[in-house]
Amino acid sequence: MSGMPGERVHRLRHSLEVAAPAGAVFALLADTARRPLYSPHVVHVERLDFDGVRERLRVWESAGGRIRSSLLVRVQHPHERRIEFVQLGGESPVDSMNGEWTVEEGANGRSVVTVRHEFTVAGGRDDDAAGEGLVTGDNARAELESLRRIAESRAGLDDLVLSFEESVRVNGPGELLYDFLYRAADWPGLLPHMRHLKLTEPSPGVQILDYDVRLPDGAVHPGASVRLCFPHAGRIVFKQTVPSGPVAAHTGEWSVLPDEYGVRVIAQHTVLLDESALLLDGAAPWAALRASERSGAGPVSPSVLELARRRVRQAIGRTSLAILELAGQHAESSVRSLPRRSAATAGSLP
Structure with a gap:
């Protein structure tokens, strides 16, 4: 063409x-x-x-x-x-x-x-x-x-990629759950590990997030993400554009799914591990394990890879679960705060 x-x-x-x-x-x-x-x-x-x-x-x-x-x-x-x-x-x-x-x-x-x-x-x-x-x-x-x-990675792609999800069931309207996920600029005051977050929306439904997070070892690391928002479908998909540690790429989705039991809010994640970071990061928790195996410059061993997968899964899962729980609390507290009509006025005309 x-x-x-x-x-x-x-x-x-x-x-x-x-x-x-x-x-x-x-x-x-x-x-x-x-x-x-x-x-x-x-x-x-x-x-x-x-x-x-x-x-x-x-x-x-x-x-x-x-x-x-x-x-x-x-x-x-x-x-x-x-x-x-x-x-x-x-x-x-x-x-x-x-x-x-x-x-x-x-x-x-x-x-x-x-x-x-x-x-x-x-x-x-x-x-x-x-x-x-x-x-x-x-x-x-x-x-x-x-x-x-x-x-060229020595570990297979299926070993370097991990996918998982966290979910929370909420007794509250899906619109309020989505509203909390959408308003990520409010998260720093609610999440202890998030020190700063700047959100810009260059076009409707497209969000750019720049933020600082405190890692488990106390270090503060900059991060950035692009989010695409689909309010009518109750979805926000994202890609982390500044990954850290052994993470080479991180994509995922926040979604709000009503069902016959109420509403479920879900965080899905797909992570690509950086094999070179696993081989070279001497400060990581798997470094001593690598040294004890005397694996030299060879491929990442299954035990090191499994430890890295577990640590990444725990770190990302802990953060996303905290956000989901806060979204649920936001929706449920908003419902509880709605004014209730008294029995005497419930049947009267406005």
């Missing part, structure tokens, strides 16, 4: 050699659900339909300091290890965007992964094209490097 007649098509190509089999790298690229974990600029992906070859996606991504969304069609050619993509209905200044991912076999079990982009900009303005080229190039290089790091 090359744009409308008369439009200038801009082409970019980025490649990287990866010390992993081509099939393993292609499997990472084909895994749409996990793309926010290995793609630094992708905030959230929702698959709208998929027939086994062609999929239609809604993608939110960071581009040039802002969050933009687009419809994306991807067509997978697994026998060729190739994925075509076409962006539909992108945001200004992009008029059209398409391209493909390819993975080729190299020597000694290595592979070469390449991403190509073709795009046009509205009006053909050179400054807009240059800016879009910089953004697309930066994102492509970051995504390739992240793919390389994950594909």
Whole structure:
């Protein structure tokens, strides 16, 4: 797809050699659900339909300091290890965007992964094209490097990824639960570990959070997240953009689900562990365990990995459960504070 007649098509190509089999790298690229974990600029992906070859996606991504969304069609050619993509209905200044991912076999079990982009900009303005080229190039290089790091990890991806959830049942209206989750700017005064939080909303439903949290060891660490809010569905999805410790990526969702028993508020998390941090962090609780095993520069051992998974699960779970419980208290206390009509006036007309 090359744009409308008369439009200038801009082409970019980025490649990287990866010390992993081509099939393993292609499997990472084909895994749409996990793309926010290995793609630094992708905030959230929702698959709208998929027939086994062609999929239609809604993608939110960071581009040039802002969050933009687009419809994306991807067509997978697994026998060729190739994925075509076409962006539909992108945001200004992009008029059209398409391209493909390819993975080729190299020597000694290595592979070469390449991403190509073709795009046009509205009006053909050179400054807009240059800016879009910089953004697309930066994102492509970051995504390739992240793919390389994950594909080359000695631990399997399934061992480095953990998914879990916390939930609380509440006797209160779902609207008030969602309201508390949405108003994250109020959290620092309620959560002891959160020292500071600045919330900005550059466009309706998109929130940028910058905050400081106190870790269990007493250290204060900066953090940042992007949140996408869907009030009619009772959902807030997020991606932590400044992870800490052994966490390479962290995505998740807050959701409010009414059922026949009341309302359940849920926090879902998916975390990608950073294998290099597990190998190098001498101050971490698993460092002594690694030393005792004399594992040297080899892969992370199952015992170290399990300890890291448990510690991360506990730390994130403790925080999210505290937020869920506060949301429940907020909803239930608001209901209790509503004025009640007396028996004498309950049957009278207003």
